[in-house]
Amino acid sequence: MRIKLKITFDELELPLNYNSVIQGFIYNNISDKRFRDFLHNKGFKYEKRNFKLFTFSRLEGIFKINKKNNRISFTSPIYLTISSSVDEFTNDFGNTILNEENLYLGKNKIRVESIQTNNKKIKSNNIKIKMLSPVTTYSTVDLRGHKRTIYHSPGEELFTKLIYENLQKKYKLIYGEEIEDDKFDIIPKKTKSVLTKYKDFIIKGWLGELELKGDEKLLQIAYDVGLGSKNPQGYGNFEVI
Structure with a gap:
């Protein structure tokens, strides 16, 4: 399943390389502690490799880069796409986001205005x-x-x-x-x-x-x-x- 969040805020400033902030936001909003720990620390094992079986997009929206301090500031709203083949992951995360009033992206308080779900099936080679x-x-x-x-x-x-x-x-x-x-x-x-x-x-x-x-x-x-x-x-x- 794929979900797309519409995120609004008063102010949002992040490090220019903010992937770890987004990743932390995702892990922090999985309510099932046992599954969260499994996904964060282990993942799904294949031979000697571990796969987490999810990915996410860059933040989509209007932004301004401050090269002097390697920071990036966004204008509300922004969009974040998260995708996984593990329904337990997307369902838990989506439900947590909808029910949590105090959401933070880094140190910035945010609001999730809407969640779009997508179960697109690839029907072409x-x-x-x-x-x-x-x-x-x-x-x-x-x-x-x-x-x-x-x-x-x-x-x-x-x-x-x-x-x-x-x-x-x-x-x-x-x-x-x-x-x-x-x-x-x-x-x-x-x-x-x-x-x-x-x-x-x-x-x-x-x-x-x-x-x-x-x-x-x-x-x-x-x-x-x-x-x-x-x-x-x-x-x-x-x-x-």
Whole structure:
């Protein structure tokens, strides 16, 4: 399920790289403590990897950047999209948000004016998408005893290969079986690179428009839980155009 929040406020100022603030806002508004702790600390295990199976967009709205202090100020209202394949997560979060009077985004008091829900079903093996948060994928290599992260770009073979392998793992985790269709492709249309920072890590990602080709179930998973890596940190959320 996908939910879109319309958020209003008197004032809203955040760090320029606010992904961790949004992530904290999401975790803090899951009322089931046992599930919240599970999602935050563990997630759904696949082999040696753990997946949280949710993602979220950037904040959509009018904003102004203060480069001197690396802050961003928004004009009310703004919109936030959160998506997951786990109904327990979206249902709990949505109900909590609706019933909580004192909501804060960072140190800013906010109001959720409305929640739109969307259970969109992907019914095509070829979709055009617009990224709502950057898509990122990378390799970690060892250079002279030091680990280095190499980020890949749309159009590179490794970009498509690594994203496909990531989706295969999510597919097996959700459906309990291997995906039979091995045809998958990502075609960049209009893209631009962006450098973001999550806590102390610099992350290179891509915004813009892409074309995805593959099995409908695989594309559905990408739509529900995110394309590429670092989805629960606010990467890989998109809309179909």
